[in-house]
Amino acid sequence: MDKTTNQKAWLFVIPVVVLVAFNALIPLMTVVNYSVQETFGDNVFFWEGVKWFEQVLNSDRFHASFLRQLAFTGMILAIEVPLGIAVALSMPRKGPWVSVCLVLMALPLLIPWNVVGAMWNIFALPDTGLLGRMINGLGIEYNFTQQPVAAWMTTVVMDVWHWTSLVVLLAYAGLCSIPDAYYQAAKIDGASSWAVFWRIQLPKLKRVLTIAILLRFMDSFMIYTEPFVLTGGGPGNTTTFLSIDLVKIALGQFDLGPAAAMSLIYFLIVLLLCWVFYTLMMRGEDR
Amino acid sequence: MKIQKWLLPTLYIVFLMLPIYWLLNMSFKTTNEILGTFALIPLDFTLDNYKKIFTDPTWYNGYLNSITYVVINTLISVTVALPAAYAFSRYRFLGDKHLFFWLLTNRMAPPAVFALPFFQLYSAFELFDTHIAVALAHCLFNIPLAVWILEGFMSSVPKELDETAYLDGYSFWRFFIRIFVPTIAAGIGVAAFFCFMYSWVELLLAKTLTSVAAKPIAATMTRTASTAGYELGLLAAAGTLTIIPGAVVIYFVRNYIAKGFALGRV
Numbered sequence: 252m253d254k255t256t257n258q259k260a261w262l263f264v265i266p267v268v269v270l271v272a273f274n275a276l277i278p279l280m281t282v283v284n285y286s287v288q289e290t291f292g293d294n295v296f297f298w299e300g301v302k303w304f305e306q307v308l309n310s311d312r313f314h315a316s317f318l319r320q321l322a323f324t325g326m327i328l329a330i331e332v333p334l335g336i337a338v339a340l341s342m343p344r345k346g347p348w349v350s351v352c353l354v355l356m357a358l359p360l361l362i363p364w365n366v367v368g369a370m371w372n373i374f375a376l377p378d379t380g381l382l383g384r385m386i387n388g389l390g391i392e393y394n395f396t397q398q399p400v401a402a403w404m405t406t407v408v409m410d411v412w413h414w415t416s417l418v419v420l421l422a423y424a425g426l427c428s429i430p431d432a433y434y435q436a437a438k439i440d441g442a443s444s445w446a447v448f449w450r451i452q453l454p455k456l457k458r459v460l461t462i463a464i465l466l467r468f469m470d471s472f473m474i475y476t477e478p479f480v481l482t483g484g485g486p487g488n489t490t491t492f493l494s495i496d497l498v499k500i501a502l503g504q505f506d507l508g509p510a511a512a513m514s515l516i517y518f519l520i521v522l523l524l525c526w527v528f529y530t531l532m533m534r535g536e537d538r
Numbered sequence: 539m540k541i542q543k544w545l546l547p548t549l550y551i552v553f554l555m556l557p558i559y560w561l562l563n564m565s566f567k568t569t570n571e572i573l574g575t576f577a578l579i580p581l582d583f584t585l586d587n588y589k590k591i592f593t594d595p596t597w598y599n600g601y602l603n604s605i606t607y608v609v610i611n612t613l614i615s616v617t618v619a620l621p622a623a624y625a626f627s628r629y630r631f632l633g634d635k636h637l638f639f640w641l642l643t644n645r646m647a648p649p650a651v652f653a654l655p656f657f658q659l660y661s662a663f664e665l666f667d668t669h670i671a672v673a674l675a676h677c678l679f680n681i682p683l684a685v686w687i688l689e690g691f692m693s694s695v696p697k698e699l700d701e702t703a704y705l706d707g708y709s710f711w712r713f714f715i716r717i718f719v720p721t722i723a724a725g726i727g728v729a730a731f732f733c734f735m736y737s738w739v740e741l742l743l744a745k746t747l748t749s750v751a752a753k754p755i756a757a758t759m760t761r762t763a764s765t766a767g768y769e770l771g772l773l774a775a776a777g778t779l780t781i782i783p784g785a786v787v788i789y790f791v792r793n794y795i796a797k798g799f800a801l802g803r804v
Contacts, residue, residue: 260629263621264637267681270618274678275644278655334550341546353792355551358558360799361784363739365756366777373564373770374557379572381560412554417799419550424796462800473648476741480760494650498742501654514651525646529639532803 279518285511303512313513315488316496323492324471327410332464334411335418340452342423353423356416368480371409375481395482399489402482406490409477414470418463425459426452465528472521493517558781564774572770587775597776600755603669604738607752610673612733615680616688616726623688624714628697641682645801649742652678657746671747672754676740680733683801687732690802691725724794731791732798735784755780 286303288296307313342352359367377383377394386393395405429452437447475494478484484491484499491499497517501510564572565587566580575581591597625631626638656675657666665671699721703713719726741756748754759776791798 254628254630256631257629258631260625260631260634263625264631266618267622267641267685268637270614270674270677271641271644271681274652274656274675275647277659278652281655281658282651338547338550341543343544350789350792352547352551353795354788355554357788357792357795358781358785359554360795361735361739361781361788363741363756363780365741365760366780369759369773369777370557370561373774374560379576379770381556381578384576412557415550416554420796421800424800459796459800462803466800469646473646473650475648475650494648494742497648497650498653501650502746507654510654517648518651521646521648522643525643526639528646529642 282511282514282518285507286515289508299508303508304516307509307512307516312496313516316491316493319489319491320472320493323407323410323474324468326407327414327471328464328467330407330411331415331418331467332460335415335463336422336456336460338415338419339422339426340448342419344427353420356419358416359413360416362413364476365480367409367413368477371405371412371477371481375405397486399486402486402490406478406481409481410471410474413477414467417467418460421459421463422456425456429455461531465524465531469521469524469528472524561774561777564770565778567771569769569771587771588779590772591775591779596758597755600753600758600776601779603748603752604744604754604756607669607672607676607744607754608734608737610669611676611680611737612730614673615677615684615733616730619681619684619688619729620719620726621714623685623692624718626685626689627692628700638685641685642801645679645682645686647678649679649740653742653746656743660747666747667749667751669752672744672752673737675743675747676737678743679740680736683736684729684733687729687798687802688722688725690797691722691728695721728791728794728798731787734787738780738783 287299287301289299289302290296338356343349362370372380374380375382375395377387377396383393383395392398393401395401433451433455434447437451442450473494474492475498478490478492479495479498482490484495497510497513500506500513563578563580566583566585568582568584568586571577571580571582626634652675660666660671660675665674695718699717700713703717704710708717741754741760744754745757745760748757755776759773788795797803
């Protein structure tokens with residue numbers, strides 16, 4: 252749509268800017284403040300420069316939780332995206348089952364995140380949970396509160412359970428927008444269903460999949476509540492992702508300087524990804 | 539071929555429903571039964587867990603607190619987002635693209651980064667442990683969300699609508715409230731739904747900003763889980779009750795839900 256230039260439009264935007272800035276800029280400046288100072292309480296601060304940044308960037312702990320975060324995000328993307336596309340492809344296009352599928356599939360997306368964690372905790376407990384019982388019944392020793400591998404697998408499966416539907420819904424919306432004429436043309440040419448997928452459906456899904464992948468990327472990068480409730484970051488530190496680690500340092504140990512420096516580094520990483528997201532999305536929109 | 543086609547969605551839905559079923563199952567069991575026996579259906583069916591939640595003020599106040607701040611947040615977010623989204627969809631102005639992007643960065647900011655400064659900020663304004671504090675804090679990600687979703691809906695309304703109304707002698711606000719808002723009613727509904735949902739599911743900030751008076755149900759749950767020696771049945775019942783609002787409203791927005799989750803961009 253061609254827009255008219257009108258600087259008075261700013262007046263419409265001011266309430267939004269004020270409210271969001273109050274919530275975003277003041278806390279951000281507080282974080283910046285802490286990140287360059289040392290305090291021993293009583294509101295006495297000493298200038299420390301970039302000491303905390305160096306400390307965080309060189310600390311094994313940060314590297315470890317960053318790598319865990321990357322591994323987790325990589326794993327859930329590798330599972331959720333193909334699975335989501337596959338489910339969307341085999342969903343009915345019309346009929347009464349469409350609504351049933353959509354409603355049931357969207358359900359996990361709307362459950363409070365701590366309830367997701369608590370639910371999976373109850374579901375996977377080795378002695379009382381259905382999943383724990385089933386796996387142990389198969390002869391595999393399974394206890395996610397003590398085995399790091401089991402804790403990882405449970406966290407990943409929980410995230411797949413929680414968020415794959417997002418990919419399904421977006422891919423399904425994309426598939427529904429492909430005109431019938433495309434399929435008819437493919438039929439006339441005698442294209443196999445594989446060719447239809449590669450040549451018609453996947454290219455048409457490119458835009459929605461960009462959104463889906465990047466949303467999943469961002470949200471899994473800030474994941475906190477679900478693994479916190481499920482495993483508490485344990486056993487040991489094996490499921491301590493970036494957000495959990497940050498809260499441990501900031502609110503647990505009250506190490507304000509390092510926590511603030513880590514916040515900023517963390518935020519800059521997310522911001523960079525966010526920019527990539529925005530550029531890709533807007534490029535899609537211009538076409 | 540035909541059978542294969544419905545097999546995958548069916549299996550997927552079964553996978554989705556299993557943990558929910560288990561939660562429901564647990565919520566109707568007594569603590570003794572949960573710890574003592576393993577059964578796929580409650581053998582000793584009881585409503586005690588639900589009864590406790592509806593009679594114990596620390597429990598039902600949790601729900602009331604959550605609903606209070608969620609509703610306040612939804613009202614604020616949608617109200618301020620409406621004119622802003624209109625500006626973004628209709629006008630070009632200085633810094634509009636940067637502003638739009640900046641809004642998005644807040645949707646992407648990890649709440650963990652803001653937890654501690656939020657605590658100090660709202661304490662300084664003496665708003666700690668009030669509903670309004672959580673409602674305002676959730677504006678951080680809900681206002682950008684609402685602006686993006688509404689902008690998506692508004693951009694699909696042809697500009698001729700505005701121009702015709704002005705030619706008919708409508709003032710801007712009269713046009714906006716009488717004609718434009720009803721036209722994008724579906725979009726407002728979807729935006730409100732998503733603000734409601736994201737405020738409802740968020741825990742980290744809500745927990746950080748409250749202690750007693752405005753404690754959300756989610757925090758009541760985690761604290762019970764850790765202090766009261768793990769009353770799984772009670773926890774399951776509380777969890778089941780938090781699923782209900784989403785489950786009820788979801789039917790109305792099923793066709794727009796993809797658009798909402800994609801920030802209005804599908």
